[in-house]
Amino acid sequence: MDQALFEFCLRMGDNTLVLGHRVSEWCGHAPVLEEDIALANTALDLIGQTQLWLGLAGEVEGAGRDADALAFRRDAWDFRSVLLVEQPNGDFGQTILRQYLFDQYQALMLAELVASSDARVSAIAQKAAKEVAYHLDRSRDTVVGLGDGTDESHTRMQAALDRLYPFVGELFGEDDLDREVAARGIAPLPASLRAAYDAALAATMDEATLALPDSRWSQSGGRDGTRHSEHLGHLLTEMQWLQRAYPDARW
Amino acid sequence: MSKEWPLWEIFIRGQHGMSHRHVGSLHAPDAEMAIRNARDVYTRRNEGVSIWVVKAADIAASSPSDKGPLYEPSESKVYRHPTFFDIPDDVGAM
Amino acid sequence: MYAQMVKSTGQGVKPREDMSPEERHFQDRVDANEKIEPKDWMPDGYRKTLIRQIAQHAHSEVVGQLPEGNWITRAPTLERKAILLAKVQDEAGHGLYLYCAAETLGISRDELTEKLLDGSMKYSSIFNYPTLTWADIGAVGWLVDGAAIMNQVPLQRTSYGPYSRAMIRICKEESFHQRQGFDIMMKMAQGTEAQRRMAQDALNRFWYPSLMMFGPSDKDSVHSAQSMAWKIKINTNDELRQKFVDQTVPQAHYLGLTVPDDDLRFNDETGHWDFSEPDWSEFYEVLKGNGPCNEERMAARRKAWDDGAWVREGLMAHAGKRSHRTAAE
Numbered sequence: 001m002d003q004a005l006f007e008f009c010l011r012m013g014d015n016t017l018v019l020g021h022r023v024s025e026w027c028g029h030a031p032v033l034e035e036d037i038a039l040a041n042t043a044l045d046l047i048g049q050t051q052l053w054l055g056l057a058g059e060v061e062g063a064g065r066d067a068d069a070l071a072f073r074r075d076a077w078d079f080r081s082v083l084l085v086e087q088p089n090g091d092f093g094q095t096i097l098r099q100y101l102f103d104q105y106q107a108l109m110l111a112e113l114v115a116s117s118d119a120r121v122s123a124i125a126q127k128a129a130k131e132v133a134y135h136l137d138r139s140r141d142t143v144v145g146l147g148d149g150t151d152e153s154h155t156r157m158q159a160a161l162d163r164l165y166p167f168v169g170e171l172f173g174e175d176d177l178d179r180e181v182a183a184r185g186i187a188p189l190p191a192s193l194r195a196a197y198d199a200a201l202a203a204t205m206d207e208a209t210l211a212l213p214d215s216r217w218s219q220s221g222g223r224d225g226t227r228h229s230e231h232l233g234h235l236l237t238e239m240q241w242l243q244r245a246y247p248d249a250r251w
Numbered sequence: 252m253s254k255e256w257p258l259w260e261i262f263i264r265g266q267h268g269m270s271h272r273h274v275g276s277l278h279a280p281d282a283e284m285a286i287r288n289a290r291d292v293y294t295r296r297n298e299g300v301s302i303w304v305v306k307a308a309d310i311a312a313s314s315p316s317d318k319g320p321l322y323e324p325s326e327s328k329v330y331r332h333p334t335f336f337d338i339p340d341d342v343g344a345m
Numbered sequence: 346m347y348a349q350m351v352k353s354t355g356q357g358v359k360p361r362e363d364m365s366p367e368e369r370h371f372q373d374r375v376d377a378n379e380k381i382e383p384k385d386w387m388p389d390g391y392r393k394t395l396i397r398q399i400a401q402h403a404h405s406e407v408v409g410q411l412p413e414g415n416w417i418t419r420a421p422t423l424e425r426k427a428i429l430l431a432k433v434q435d436e437a438g439h440g441l442y443l444y445c446a447a448e449t450l451g452i453s454r455d456e457l458t459e460k461l462l463d464g465s466m467k468y469s470s471i472f473n474y475p476t477l478t479w480a481d482i483g484a485v486g487w488l489v490d491g492a493a494i495m496n497q498v499p500l501q502r503t504s505y506g507p508y509s510r511a512m513i514r515i516c517k518e519e520s521f522h523q524r525q526g527f528d529i530m531m532k533m534a535q536g537t538e539a540q541r542r543m544a545q546d547a548l549n550r551f552w553y554p555s556l557m558m559f560g561p562s563d564k565d566s567v568h569s570a571q572s573m574a575w576k577i578k579i580n581t582n583d584e585l586r587q588k589f590v591d592q593t594v595p596q597a598h599y600l601g602l603t604v605p606d607d608d609l610r611f612n613d614e615t616g617h618w619d620f621s622e623p624d625w626s627e628f629y630e631v632l633k634g635n636g637p638c639n640e641e642r643m644a645a646r647r648k649a650w651d652d653g654a655w656v657r658e659g660l661m662a663h664a665g666k667r668s669h670r671t672a673a674e
Contacts, residue, residue, distance in 0.1 A: 021418060024417050027434070028407075028433065028645070029645065031653020033440055034292060036437040044434070067423055068422045072422070091652065134290075141283070144663070145280070145664070146663070152655045153655050153656070153662070239418060243422075255453055256661060275445055275510075277445065281664035284660070
């Protein structure tokens with residue numbers, strides 16, 4: 001089994017799975033109907049991407065597990081999602097900022113993956129890149145609008161940024177797995193995306209009149225599965241309930 | 252009520268080269284968000300469509316009392332309607 | 346139905362000889378199946394009744410997101426999760442279309458929302474029932490959407506143009522909703538013993554509330570008579586309920602499930618199923634706010650509205666600043 005490619009697909013698919021789940025929690029509770037519909041579209045795209053990434057992971061593994069088996073029958077320590085996407089929704093500002101911080105990274109990553117040496121990875125990236133370009137447009141403009149809105153919206157967005165920025169660094173982590181998939185031309189080294197990310201982030205925050213925290217200290221432990229947040233376990237408890245309670249049922 | 256997002260009328264041209272057609276309305280704080288919301292609400296984000304948004308308050312409409320003078324002249328020009336022309340069946344679809 | 350017991354003028358149908366010339370002209374247009382458009386003259390009662398009816402329908406779509414949204418994070422497969430999310434998203438879209446239709450009558454969405462939240466406007470009784478198992482999501486699609494479609498299809502021909510156009514769009518998008526519900530029920534009914542029990546339990550709990558959706562018999566209602574004359578109501582509640590039962594009972598049999606009604610029998614003379622009426626006292630209690638989930642539903646909508654205020658205001662303020670800056674350039 002190609003362990004490196006398998007784990008890489010999990011990292012991609014678990015991020016979209018967990019973030020898609022979080023965004024879907026908004027359904028019926030958004031600030032305005034138009035936003036309910038937009039959030040649902042984002043969640044739908046993310047769930048669709050999850051089916052592709054985890055589907056490919058299962059195929060690479062070759063052990064008969066499909067995307068659903070991987071999503072609903074693994075425990076937290078086998079997940080490879082970054083801590084950023086595991087964070088609870090908080091208020092709408094925190095949700096849309098989390099979305100922006102992720103979209104900005106994901107757009108850069110997918111742009112590189114289009115040229116992946118693995119044709120299957122490239123095909124998924126081509127489809128997902130279009131969707132994420134739209135997510136990014138939307139999350140970026142909303143962050144700018146709320147940062148540069150009223151005093152209250154500005155204060156809330158600054159609080160969201162202070163709360164979430166410590167989870168940004170993990171996106172650019174590097175381990176043996178990253179080095180192997182990079183050497184094989186499957187995916188770029190995440191660290192190689194950092195400069196472009198920082199430039200885009202600085203421009204957006206400037207327009208949003210928000211100040212990036214000085215400290216670059218970063219939490220980590222999600223993407224390599226060594227230390228997930230406590231939130232992930234609760235999320236999985238809810239998400240996996242039916243499959244766990246009725247293991248012999250088909251849905 | 253001044254805080255309420257204004258209402259926008261949405262016009263969409265699909266992929267078939269037809270004119271923009273009114274599809275409905277929605278609320279948005281500005282034109283850009285209105286276009287984005289229109290993609291989410293009315294096209295479920297189909298690529299390749301063109302969207303126009305117009306603030307509902309900016310639309311000037313004929314009033315119903317004009318209905319006679321505005322529309323009756325064209326009603327006498329029945330040749331403008333395709334069914335005016337009797338095409339023999341063996342010519343085929345036209 | 347999504348609009349239940351909508352009050353009209355309460356006067357019954359106005360006799361033609363009591364009508365003003367404008368009213369007579371209006372009624373002639375309705376009788377000739379012409380569409381009434383926003384700027385056309387219309388009787389005050391027509392406008393008010395329509396606002397109440399369309400808004401109640403819109404509120405129902407919006408509150409209706411909640412019982413199904415309750416299961417999105419627990420859907421058993423990725424595909425089921427995506428389908429359910431798409432369906433609930435459609436409901437938000439349908440609420441949006443309907444609010445827009447109501448707005449053409451001279452009332453804003455925010456005003457309508459406030460009327461929902463202060464309790465002066467209602468939404469369908471059905472959404473005050475809980476969704477307890479995954480089979481309930483099947484039952485809601487199969488029964489609740491099935492009942493709603495009974496009413497919505499004829500409403501495509503309603504006399505008010507914007508309402509009719511909204512209903513056409515809604516019916517087109519909604520065609521998959523009932524099927525996805527039935528599809529879930531089939532999987533459950535043909536599944537394990539536990540799944541079959543869940544499916545039967547869901548039918549037991551949703552059968553009578555679904556029958557209540559059509560509202561009490563209105564064959565003698567003065568409100569309904571006027572609404573039917575104006576073509577904003579097309580069929581009586583009893584007609585639609587009978588049609589629903591006739592359609593649904595064979596489907597339940599196909600699933601191998603038992604409709605919870607000992608008196609259910611096919612009547613050879615009428616060609617229809619005879620069935621027991623739901624408990625109407627329960628219906629009135631639910632409408633009054635005493636259903637199993639009224640509190641939770643309203644609390645959730647109030648919270649969404651209140652928590653969202655800073656977002657709506659923030660984005661509006663930003664739009665104002667931007668147009669100000671553009672103007673200054």
